Amino acid sequence: MKLRAGLSELTAFIAIAEHRSFRAAARTLGVSPPALSHAVRNLEESLNVRLFNRTTRSVALTEAGEHLLRRVGPALADLEDGINEVASAGNRPSGSIRISAAEAGARPLILHVLPAFLAAYPDIHVEIVVDTRLVDIVADGFDAGIRILEDVPRDMIAVQFGPDLRFAAVASPEYLSRHAAPTTPQELAQHRCIRFRFTSGALYRWELEHHGSNASIDVAGPMTLGNTSLMVDAALAGIGIAWVPDYHVVDHLASGRLVRLLPEWCPSLPGLCLYYPANRHPPAALRLFSQAVREWANAGLP
Secondary structure (H helix, E strand, O other): OOOOOOHHHHHHHHHHHHHOOHHHHHHHHOOOHHHHHHHHHHHHHHHOOOOEEEOOOOEEEOHHHHHHHHHHHHHHHHHHHHHHHHHHHOOOOOEEEEEEEOHHHHHHHHHHOHHHHHHHOOOEEEEEEEOOOOOOOOOOOOOEEEEEHHHOOOOEEEEEOOOOEEEEEEEOHHHHHHOOOOOOHHHHHHOOEEEEEOOOOOEOOEEEEEOOEEEEEOOOOOEEEOOHHHHHHHHHOOOOEEEEEHHHOHHHHHHOOOEEEOHHHOOEEOOEEEEEEOOOOOOHHHHHHHHHHHHHHHOOOO
């Protein structure tokens, strides 16, 4: 059977699909936009399908394009990893690692693991894409992800590096001078709460737990944010009650700038981890990075 698509055409297709822009993809690949358009036209003609819906302002994958990206993207990533691994065999390890993470998940590794790792392996490049969505790391072209353990798919290898994660309901003394502190989860309905919205558009429900009793509260309030650090700032400003991981507020609680509410109702979850597909051979760069994360976690460092 004759292969109807060349490697350069597939590389062009994936770059456009990732950037959703011919111009941005052309810059990344170091070619001209007309050359990229020509490569895609050749690919579409050889496959006899339309891969992109194009307007003067936007580029979007067709259903056929989405299917091709899901099937071909991981295969080309494996091919690139194999080439990088062979090239690195007799030299210094090289390659790139693309990671999907929430901001809070990426910060510990940026502070405690990556400085020494990048100094030890100067030819390895790490890209972290911050996103609150629970993305499919394989379909979206990532090598790895960082999430709390319970959000990691079962077919992944997970390297836990954080302690158990505990949530905290917090408010400022100024807010509590105007509003009596809640004594039950149900009383949150009478309070001004700071809500969190995921990139997907979904609002986060507050999940409280105490001795086997659970309360899922869809709070209301004057402000909705998509960033946990800004939620803490809003609580400090007296706007309302925030529900955040307690490592964001430990210093503010110690100083008295924030007060913990309903402490007996705040649950703990398994902590953060780096994860990657178990059914794919990880590239050398990812293997080295996961080992660095594992060694840091096992050392019990902050």
